[in-house]
Amino acid sequence: MNMDIFLTAEQIKRHAEFQDFAASNVEPFAYKWDRAQQIPDSAVSQLGAAGYLGANIPCEFGGRGWDVVTFGLLHEALGRSDSAFTGILTVQSMISAALLKWGTAEQRGKWLGPLAKGEIIGAFALTEPGTGSDLQSMATEFRRNDRTGGLVLNGEKKWISNGQKAGVFLVFGMLDRQPLACLVPRESDGFEIEPIDNMLGFRAAGLARLRFHEVPIPATNIVGKPGFALSHIAPIGLQYGRISTACSALGLLRACFEESTRYAASRKVSGQNLGDIGMIQSLIANMGTNLEAAKLLCWNACRAEDDHLPETFTTSMIAKYFASRAAVQAASDAVQIHGASGCHESSPVARFYRGAKITEIIEGTTQVHEFILGKTFVHNAIGDQRRQRPNPGV
């Protein structure tokens, strides 16, 4: 597809730069990082030096201040090489977006600069051992400390991306039965971080389990107000998380398509190219069509966020829902096309296969998206019928 139709010259130029960065600094190392289940600090520093960790942070705070379409192109280009590596950017953008929107002037001044430059890595601590999508049931608790005027934090979080590297965590819990979000620095007393290894995919994403035992939290670390953490604070972060994940899945989908078509064009079977076989063509046709559809949905979601449209939350869900499912299908088909060689861990498509599944889980599972989108579409239809109904009073 000719992207010139949908993107500006500046966006196309940046996308080429992002792809060059990924080809030089990510792609050659992705297999090694996956095996080591770790991304070296030097690679994260390169992200910071390039300004990518501050892609969505305004220039006044030391970020790049790029539009959301450019932000999406960055995540697509890196997602083409390594989903786990892109996950660092995903989470950094989530905590940055939440702070930018809801942080106090002091919090923005203190944290956004270091986050933009990669001097500190952030984590978004929402999920708990017993609470995934059902966020209202969070057991993590804040209680007031009358002596200090601050809070005390107790509880556990699990599956927290960037947890192994993060210097600051946006932690969600309950205060007097009201959801609350607070910034918790890594060095806080009573805060333990336990690495989680051996994940199916995103193995280098630095997942961790967090334990808070009587952690003192100064009142100045509260983000927003009690009662709004799940209705307003988290959704702003998750919005960037969904856009990032959708675009990263789009990159992974492109990776599957490019690897599959290249292999199908060169692999010989009974004297003909693999790609000349109808059943293989069918898999590739489906992959390529989904790739084009996912592109349109992703750029549409990015543009809705750029235009600050109320429907931006729905369009990002649609993009994430479609792109992640299409990535899973494409990765499965890419392994199928590659045969035995695609089943070995050294094959990129084997890594894509494991990574694709994770995109269906993070930032809201496919089923949560189906629940919300299905309800929204039916709800809209009811509204349309109501508006078309003649008013009996007239």
Next chain:
Amino acid sequence: MNDSKNVKDIVRNFINNSINIDALGDDEDLFETGLINSLFAVQLMTFVERKFGVEIGGDDLHIDNFKSVSATAAFVVRKSSGQVA
């Protein structure tokens, strides 16, 4: 400057269209009736910001600012005139 009645009409229209109920009273509590979920809460916030050119920040997070059509409209008028919410 955002006129109070005009703002209320626009907010009411957006909420009515979004939550699909026939007769929402201007002072009806959106939270108590369970009509607000997190998706709609941020959609309403984004609509208000875009439509009326105001920016909602952490200091504005009070239930009283968004609990009804009247409350949201009053908040927009106060915010537009530069008053602290």
